[in-house]
Amino acid sequence: MPPITDILRDFYAENQDELYTYALAITRQREAAEDAIHQAFQRLLQREALPTALRPYIFRSVRNAALDGWRRDRSRTDSLFEENRPPEPAAPDAPPSLAAADAEVWLASLSPDERETVVLKIYDDFSFQEIADLRGVSLSTASSWYRRGIAKLRSVWIEEIP
Amino acid sequence: MNEHSFLPPRDQLARPSAELGRRMDRLFAAAARRPSRPTITVFPWRRLLLPVGAAAALALCLLAPWHQRRGATGVATVELIELSPEVAGTASPSRPPEDEFNLSIRSY
Numbered sequence: 001m002p003p004i005t006d007i008l009r010d011f012y013a014e015n016q017d018e019l020y021t022y023a024l025a026i027t028r029q030r031e032a033a034e035d036a037i038h039q040a041f042q043r044l045l046q047r048e049a050l051p052t053a054l055r056p057y058i059f060r061s062v063r064n065a066a067l068d069g070w071r072r073d074r075s076r077t078d079s080l081f082e083e084n085r086p087p088e089p090a091a092p093d094a095p096p097s098l099a100a101a102d103a104e105v106w107l108a109s110l111s112p113d114e115r116e117t118v119v120l121k122i123y124d125d126f127s128f129q130e131i132a133d134l135r136g137v138s139l140s141t142a143s144s145w146y147r148r149g150i151a152k153l154r155s156v157w158i159e160e161i162p
Numbered sequence: 163m164n165e166h167s168f169l170p171p172r173d174q175l176a177r178p179s180a181e182l183g184r185r186m187d188r189l190f191a192a193a194a195r196r197p198s199r200p201t202i203t204v205f206p207w208r209r210l211l212l213p214v215g216a217a218a219a220l221a222l223c224l225l226a227p228w229h230q231r232r233g234a235t236g237v238a239t240v241e242l243i244e245l246s247p248e249v250a251g252t253a254s255p256s257r258p259p260e261d262e263f264n265l266s267i268r269s270y
Contacts, residue, residue, distance in 0.1 A: 005193040012186060020178040034182040038189065045193040081174045100174045122166045123175060150165055157168040 008044055011058060018124040019062055021080065025119040026066040028077040028108070036066035056134045059124075063134070079104040080119070098157055106156045114149030121146050 012019070016037075023033035040061040044050070051057050081100035098106065107115055116135075120126040126134070131142040 009190045
């Protein structure tokens, strides 16, 4: 079995974008999200063993570090999206999507649980079972957070369509 | 159509900075240089609690009847009264028994 350092380095290389999106969804500050990831891996590297189910474990570690940072400073919020980046050309039959700035506003209007679950499910490809394990809640609770969040966003989107 | 296709696609998500990449590289490099910790073997006392406790309980169960038998033997310590030969034939109902009998009590 490779050393823990190698395992964690490989995991970070493969999941850095997803980890950052998740941490940013919680902290809503870019520096705090990066600090959370760094701090979480710093703690993980101190461990002598890692669990088999690595993904939810590491995301939970990042979540704990992100919540610590979030509690420290809530004076400023950053967007989950890169608002200045031009979107890649969409398929001709693709439906219109919310602009990044609008999506951030409406995502921010969700409850923290709904927002976190929507981000995990849509942008980090977590299953409901993985979300339930990560958050320590039942499958139905995780599913319910997602459904409520999506329903709220969809109602906004329908209103926004010209 | 996905139920969430109205949300911005992933290419619109913010990405971590290059500075975080450098910090993480330094973190992993430092961890790789760190000498591995000596393995400390701790005797698993806690794992012994259950078998030792079970053995103690079993021993108590086995010894308890033996204790009861020994106690019953101890109760029967006064069991033999002998008459001395010189007074055995002179007992008289008119004299108090403490003058006529020389009692000896043997204990076992």
